[in-house]
Amino acid sequence: MDNLERLGMGQVLVADPMSIWYLTGYWNVPYERFYALYLARDAKARTTQATLFCNRLFPDASQTGARVVTFDDTEDPVALVAEATRHGEPLGVDKVLAARWLLPLMDARVASEFHLGSPAVDDARSIKDARELDLMRAASATNDQAMAWLRSQLHEGVTEHEIASGLLAEYRRLGAQDHSFTPIVSFGANAADPHHEPDGTRLRAGDVVLFDVGCKRDSYCSDMTRTFFFGAEPSERDREVYETVRRANEAAEAIVAPGVTFAEIDLTARRIIEDAGYGSYFTHRLGHQIGLEDHEPGDVSSTHDEPVRPGQCFSIEPGIYLPGEMGVRIEDLVIVTENGCEVMNAYPKQLTVIE
Amino acid sequence: MDNLERLGMGQVLVADPMSIWYLTGYWNVPYERFYALYLARDAKARTTQATLFCNRLFPDASQTGARVVTFDDTEDPVALVAEATRHGEPLGVDKVLAARWLLPLMDARVASEFHLGSPAVDDARSIKDARELDLMRAASATNDQAMAWLRSQLHEGVTEHEIASGLLAEYRRLGAQDHSFTPIVSFGANAADPHHEPDGTRLRAGDVVLFDVGCKRDSYCSDMTRTFFFGAEPSERDREVYETVRRANEAAEAIVAPGVTFAEIDLTARRIIEDAGYGSYFTHRLGHQIGLEDHEPGDVSSTHDEPVRPGQCFSIEPGIYLPGEMGVRIEDLVIVTENGCEVMNAYPKQLTVIE
Structure with a gap:
């Protein structure tokens, strides 16, 4: 999360399964289903809250230490993300996040602006x-x-x-x-x-x-x-x-x-x-x-x-x-x-x- | 392209390699490199112009019948797309288009609005x-x-x-x-x-x-x-x-x-x-x-x-x-x-x- 602070981003949505594995130790292949790790920085408390969005079909994620939000094939994950994010702040999104999710997230105004947030994770992985x-x-x-x-x-x-x-x-x-x-x-x-x-x-x-x-x-x-x-x-x-x-x-x-x-x-x-x-x-x-x-x-x-x-x-x-x-x-x-x-x-x- | 008209979209950017293959017969795996087929409808002439954006590393695409725009690893493909699109009209984008390309395309204002255009192709494939x-x-x-x-x-x-x-x-x-x-x-x-x-x-x-x-x-x-x-x-x-x-x-x-x-x-x-x-x-x-x-x-x-x-x-x-x-x-x-x-x-x- 130091990388996020350096980029001036208080919240980021990571969608790359490999980056999620790198950050949490949890591995999953989502195919076309929604899958993301939301990280929110509390600058004052210097803590980071992690929320993992998982379809109920994915392997059990309760051991990751992240808060896990589950949903099934009939629920709209975009609405669940909207409940978690800080709507008045910019959001860093992963470079691999697909348009099928990014455009609805924009329509739902889950953040004030959307930027590529991947460098934060990429830099750590590099x-x-x-x-x-x-x-x-x-x-x-x-x-x-x-x-x-x-x-x-x-x-x-x-x-x-x-x-x-x-x-x-x-x-x-x-x-x-x-x-x-x-x-x-x-x-x-x-x-x-x-x-x-x-x-x-x-x-x-x-x-x-x-x-x-x-x-x-x-x-x-x-x-x-x-x-x-x-x-x-x-x-x-x-x-x-x-x-x-x-x-x-x-x-x-x-x-x-x-x-x-x-x-x-x-x-x-x-x-x-x-x-x-x-x-x-x-x-x-x-x-x-x-x-x-x-x-x-x-x-x-x-x-x-x-x-x-x-x-x-x-x-x-x-x-x-x-x-x-x-x-x-x-x-x-x-x-x-x-x-x-x-x-x-x-x-x-x-x-x-x-x- | 009838499907595009039905959706009221005059231009669409297809990024799914399988859909590009379905539409042109050309197969390529781009990995992280930019790869897209741009389709623009001329409503009056009832014709469609197809432009394929290919890294020079990809297999030769000259047999596809599409206009082919090539670039190498040091060029910015977003600028090339901006030269092709109609900036004052909405653009349908493929559901698989990654944020790494969609956000820069938005920043470059290559279209007036961005919508999911995949249903046009998905419907044909279905x-x-x-x-x-x-x-x-x-x-x-x-x-x-x-x-x-x-x-x-x-x-x-x-x-x-x-x-x-x-x-x-x-x-x-x-x-x-x-x-x-x-x-x-x-x-x-x-x-x-x-x-x-x-x-x-x-x-x-x-x-x-x-x-x-x-x-x-x-x-x-x-x-x-x-x-x-x-x-x-x-x-x-x-x-x-x-x-x-x-x-x-x-x-x-x-x-x-x-x-x-x-x-x-x-x-x-x-x-x-x-x-x-x-x-x-x-x-x-x-x-x-x-x-x-x-x-x-x-x-x-x-x-x-x-x-x-x-x-x-x-x-x-x-x-x-x-x-x-x-x-x-x-x-x-x-x-x-x-x-x-x-x-x-x-x-x-x-x-x-x-x-």
Whole structure:
């Protein structure tokens, strides 16, 4: 709640299930039903009252310490929120709150103004404590092991889909619970689409192989990309593409330290790719923060001018995508430390040809 | 767009990826990035202009027929929307549009007022045409086959998680692509939680077994629940619970016909459960519409007073949940026909004891 005070907000409505879990330890997936945590600050008493709005269908929330307001499918949760809020004050609302709830809350005038209040929670989630960092490291160590397994699955004729569909069982064998996002397995020209979904494409000698995968382990996410060459030495051009991406990845990781801005980190990688003549083929931001979710707010991009801070975790993932031909991306997760950064992924990055 | 006119809306911003797919045939998963289809009606010319807002990272959308406005991670999509909309007119916005976009769109005054415009698209999606109904039937036929497979997996000591984790491979073997929602496999007292997630609980003689599962096949969803008794004859009380739920399911299905309201269907099932003395243990609405998504707008509940119409598909899923003891739910999908309804699930519903 200190974050709320700093933002000058006395009341906020949190709708992101992951943020509610972060704040209360209570986990629930509401689908289309209303679900929110209302936090109201009493500035004089320096206390915060928490009210959790739960459909009766949701798991029992009485252990959260919050006041719990329950309702069923025939009741209007907006009217219940209206009973709780301070109508004459601004309300911070979560960035994920859907229009189906936000517009009726506005019509019911549950507050004097509505602002995005997410930064308060996002900021707290962005800085990981020691326990969280240990869990982040463990998830990435598992991902390193999974990458070795993925590599071992490569043989002529195997399909992207076959490899991708075996990964979840491997993650579970390694102690993780789930994917942190839909795995990307791309052969050959498919690697030129940064968000390619695994399909029936078969692996052939001369293809690049791009794996962008991550797991959830004890609620925390990993995310790593490696690109291999399969069955043949790469051409000079492909070798240049690979080495350019690798240098961009390593140069960006080398400059991360408290005080350096997200934009400077992005530009360090981007300049190397531009100088090599591939600037227009690096079509996305350099990275994203990560933690309980694979993508967390505050991206590593040329427009994000804030300095990084110790305890933040994010990806460094430059890429070059040549449409119709091939693509290379190399991604690690890093933790900002007191005087630099720790790269969580240990899986090798040197150019590798798999025979 | 006739639906838009009926609602008196000249412009609407659609943000639900599934609705955009329904309207344009273009599929994309935007995660936290901005993604929307803007539709503007020219009342005089009786034409509609469609503009699709896509990050450059998204798959190529040039085949959609819509005007495509692209942007990258460093550009502000709200400013691009502001260039397209008619600022002096109301704008219908999609119910899933997140506050992170809706509040900035309001601040930028891209329209004179903001209303929920989803009903226009939801209404079109609710009435399935002949091709869609065939796909719905095929998905439910696959689900019937999967239920037989699930039943065959029951043996003393097996865990909920073991059965649930094998289901996706079985769906794929049967020709489906994916789950339509996280499968529910509940043994014994776990069945008293309608949304229980499969865990390490082992099956023991005397347990009820509740399967609530569904697949996606050619983009359309199935969803069915069956409850079995395992390893022992049920007690008189448990038998009464089962038969009450079965009667509620069948009575509700029997009255579905054009003109009957969703509320009447809900109340038909609810009254049977109340009359048997279990009213307070039926804690949710009777059902939900279904199609491209497992849960679509317009639920089967006591507060939904609209009459059902031919071509609508929804679930009929009464349940009785006795906390700490057991639970029973029986669910079918139905299609409203010209003079009644067609039950898509053929899997038997009589009380079954598995030895």
